[in-house]
Amino acid sequence: MGVIIVPAPPGALRVPCDQRAVQEAPMPRPSVRRGTALALSALLLPVLAACGGSDSEKNGKETEAGEQKGAEKLVIYSGRNEELISPIIGKLEKATGTDVEVRYGDSAELAAQILEEGDRTKAGLFFSQDAGALGALSQAGQLAKLPQKSLDKVDAAFRGGEQDWVGVSGRSRVIAYNPKSAGKVPDSIHDLTAPKWKGKVGYAPTNASFQAFVTGMRVLEGEDATLKWLKGLKANGKTYAKNGAVLDAVDSGEVSLGLINHYYWYEKVAELGEDKVNAKIHFLPGGDSGALINAAGVGVLKNGGQGAAAEKAVDYLLSKEAQTYFAEETKEYPLASGVTSTVKGLPALDSLDAPKIDLGKLESLQQTLELLKKAGMV
Template sequence: MRFPSPLKLAAVFALSALALPVQAEDVNVYSSRHYDSDDALYARFTEETGITVNRIEAKADELIARLEAEGKNSPADVFITVDVGRMARAENAGLLQPFTSDVIEARIPAHFQHPDNLWFGVSQRARIIFYAKDRVVTPPATYEDLAAPEWKGKVCIRSSSNIYNQSLLASIIETHGEESAKVWAAGVVGNMARAPQGGDTDQLRGIISGECDVAVANHYYFLRGFAKDVDGLTAGIDGIGWVWPNQDGRGAHVNLATASMTASSPNPEAAAKLLEFLVSDFAQAHFAAANNEYPAVAGVSTNGNTDHLGEFSADETTDTAAFSRNSAKAQAIFNEVGWN
């Protein structure tokens, strides 16, 4: 077993002050997601089932370290992350158990499920291309275009240590193979307007400040600029255009918020009920709306804010499990091409 780093251990001890009870009528959730509106979501589950939901919320890597440290004695029943790559870390550490459910099979598309039913997608998060409307006439139409010579010195994208870029490159490896993916990554590095810095919102701010003509970010960072006053974004948001990538091909790269049952779940029946609840129309709409995401279940409506971005087709041919399967290869390529 791998030992958690001192940082992780510190997080584990900090969290352990919030020990959860193990009771038959309770379900214990470790979640790397937190929105105020989650309270209403879980309250509804309790209303419907009589099962109390206890939550510990922290960064995914901290929760994974905690699950590892607790081992078989962990009180956690359900683990929720906001991307496939982090869920893969839990998967690789043996922290999850497969579970099958007719409800989930019927509701969640096959490509949003782990092949051995270790997790499934709860909501969709698209990684898309943004551009400066006043400086760009024909923006890149595909992820592949981001590496084209015409964008030299114009592209802003965050660091390779970020899991969103790791999953994007993993999907490109799955589509084109490792060699082509390396050429692509080197091309993007050659086109960078500046050394990678900041989060996704900072890439959008770079368009407004004039540093970047083209930027890559998850869709909801842009939508937040409409929903509330985001410093450096909202005031200039009308100057930002967007492209749903690869619409004439495989579709836009979409990551998933994912839910799973822990290997050590003391109350797997309650865990299964909660996981099934998460794919209900109510939970799907509520879960996605909290962060301007797209539900994983087809036909469930989004909150109105997503209307800003219009319709799109998502990549449904690339298996989302490949994001984790190819993550080590992606990291090696990033290192090799100097994408810091």
């Protein structure tokens, strides 16, 4: 039995799939609400139909999934891109003896759907491209405690404080630079607001990974300092829709510096060869806010009624096979102990000087969107 993908109803607005963990897609601009659950619900309303599918479609797919007698069934709500993870989902299905149904969409929107569904949710596992969405569900009491043996596979920095979600793969924020025009590369994102960089910094303000980084900066440095920095960056920078476009602009010399996730550079090098790529990347030292390491991760839904199958899926995603897949195919950092990346030139994860932050606190996206509006970025 292959992986089942539930489509949106005919004519419904389709939820944008991950597009490289939805980091390439502009984030929605919901109205400001108080409280995480309300904020995520606001994100949900325009896309609920696209995430769900009609009852007849669901029943038909469920019947198809049940044809393989004796197999467990698991519904995954995935904020990670279908093209990116469908190969590993297929391997998960085979390794665990589980029939898997996947619904793809934006992580924040799927988290909002889970909150809306409550104890009626059909999902057994939430696979988020961002720790913030997992933190929101944890805060709302929607995630089940994970077995200690599963938690112990991942450093405490990359799992939930309530022991109810765990990171699967990691990505570091970096500064991409063009050696021909950048000169000495800054060691802090705060240096990017200096007059010397006016018109020379590329960034993607509507991008999910940029917004997660700004959320981290808010948590670490406070609202006022972050707003001041955002205004300074806007005065100096050039905006792009995607991380990939930022890197291309640096590579071509259109800008000297750019804010991206590390794997974009490694993917470009793997595709073209390092000698064909002008841009380089700089991992920031000193626990700078710009060196945030975010995690894609998973949590078992408390109300999904699929706990056993979901826990097997968690353990598979932390297995050597799955972790090697993320290391080699997506150029992300494997987070399970005992597995290291073999990507040429990629610094070891434990060598990075990332800021100390509870990744679950990245759930406060709504406040970040408000701050970006104040700065005139969205």
